[in-house]
Amino acid sequence: MCGTCGCGSDSNGPTILKPGEHEHVHGEHTHSHENHHHHHDGHHTHEHSHKHKVLEIEQDILQNNQVLAARNRGYFEAKNIFSLNLVSSPGSGKTSILERTLADLKDEIPFYVIEGDQQTLNDANRIDALNIPVIQINTGKGCHLESDMIFDAVKKLDVKNDAILMIENVGNLVCPSMFDLGENKRVVIISTTEGEDKPIKYPDMFHTSDICIINKIDLLPYLNIDIDKLKNYALQVNPNLQFFEISATTGEGMDAWYKWLKKNVI
Amino acid sequence: MHELSIALGIVKISEDETAKAKAKKVTKIELEIGELSGVELESLNFVWESAIKDSVLEFAEKEINIIKGKGKCIDCDTEFDMKFIYDTCPKCNSNFKGILQGKELRVKALEVI
Ligand SMILES: Nc1nc2c(ncn2[C@@H]2O[C@H](COP(=O)(O)OP(=O)(O)OP(=O)(O)O)[C@@H](O)[C@H]2O)c(=O)[nH]1
Ligand SMILES: [Mg+2]
Ligand SMILES: [Zn+2]
Ligand SMILES: [Zn+2]
Ligand SMILES: [Zn+2]
Ligand SMILES: [Zn+2]
Numbered sequence: 001m002c003g004t005c006g007c008g009s010d011s012n013g014p015t016i017l018k019p020g021e022h023e024h025v026h027g028e029h030t031h032s033h034e035n036h037h038h039h040h041d042g043h044h045t046h047e048h049s050h051k052h053k054v055l056e057i058e059q060d061i062l063q064n065n066q067v068l069a070a071r072n073r074g075y076f077e078a079k080n081i082f083s084l085n086l087v088s089s090p091g092s093g094k095t096s097i098l099e100r101t102l103a104d105l106k107d108e109i110p111f112y113v114i115e116g117d118q119q120t121l122n123d124a125n126r127i128d129a130l131n132i133p134v135i136q137i138n139t140g141k142g143c144h145l146e147s148d149m150i151f152d153a154v155k156k157l158d159v160k161n162d163a164i165l166m167i168e169n170v171g172n173l174v175c176p177s178m179f180d181l182g183e184n185k186r187v188v189i190i191s192t193t194e195g196e197d198k199p200i201k202y203p204d205m206f207h208t209s210d211i212c213i214i215n216k217i218d219l220l221p222y223l224n225i226d227i228d229k230l231k232n233y234a235l236q237v238n239p240n241l242q243f244f245e246i247s248a249t250t251g252e253g254m255d256a257w258y259k260w261l262k263k264n265v266i
Numbered sequence: 267m268h269e270l271s272i273a274l275g276i277v278k279i280s281e282d283e284t285a286k287a288k289a290k291k292v293t294k295i296e297l298e299i300g301e302l303s304g305v306e307l308e309s310l311n312f313v314w315e316s317a318i319k320d321s322v323l324e325f326a327e328k329e330i331n332i333i334k335g336k337g338k339c340i341d342c343d344t345e346f347d348m349k350f351i352y353d354t355c356p357k358c359n360s361n362f363k364g365i366l367q368g369k370e371l372r373v374k375a376l377e378v379i
Contacts (some may be wrong), residue, residue: 052293052377053289053377053379054378055283055378057374057375058373059372146271175271200352207352237352237361
């Protein structure tokens, strides 16, 4: 099994594809697999010396991901790339927000997009339709993106200097919170249909995010969600969160979000 | 289920360290897992057997030290026990705090042979 991506075997590992590429091509997902060898020392187990040795290693289990995330961060900084990691439950509107943002700002800002999903090129194809350079990472059984996948994808995307890199994580409010990708800002998206107590049900994601987008506000007349209550729960988890209330469908509230984006690319 | 990734991360560290020490296998592994780390022990135990299969950890005894959550209020300096990452200061109700411990996710020691 693969220690970094959780794949059962290499054919189940993440694939990194551009729209139009063949799906059966196994991606350039390169983490070291040299430790995958099995131990077939069955016939040598008869030494009874019992020399147990204790290795006090004190090693952080996520260290490998963190080291590679730091490498990504350095790369982004050197190239003046502003990178965002978009996280949410499935269907909160990550791709829809990207579609509208890219359509409205692409003449002003160079964008690049990395799409993460377990399967399909659907989201990458939606971005590709806007003529924005995009790459799809299919994580297979994995339920989140990790920093080595981003490193490979960024190289394949050939991201130019002074750009915004949007990374849409796998729709999942739990484990992407633990895996730093080296992004500049983490953006958690919650839609008005999800209930105001999401932030305390999935606190880790809100705790590790910088920005909280509340999407689908066009549906407010049909719902009895209390937005202030939602924000208060979110602030209880993370008092530093900054909010944007938007509708990717109608475009309402997008201006404040655009202003914030532009402020971050010079 | 990120606990599988976590378990496989533990296997990788154990494989690397065992090889470095020129040992054959691990007889005991000591883990430190904080109550605020985001890892569910039940889920970790659930995936453990399949993750360690055919690895140096296959026959290792597993010991988990659970580290309690503790925070310190930024507004009034009170130190308090935390069960959840969103717990507020019991004295002044502030949401602003530093987490002193409970985020740990570490392989503390390996006993190898
Ligand atoms: N009414 C309304 N519907 C929206 C809005 N934004 C997105 N949707 C709808 O919500 C559904 C899911 O949107 P996506 O953008 O695909 O969501 P996602 O977060 O990218 O989903 P995954 O990638 O599968 O996790 C689609 O049917 C969208 O049309 C919005 O602001 N208002
Ligand atoms: Mg999507
Ligand atoms: Zn792999
Ligand atoms: Zn995951
Ligand atoms: Zn998970
Ligand atoms: Zn206080």
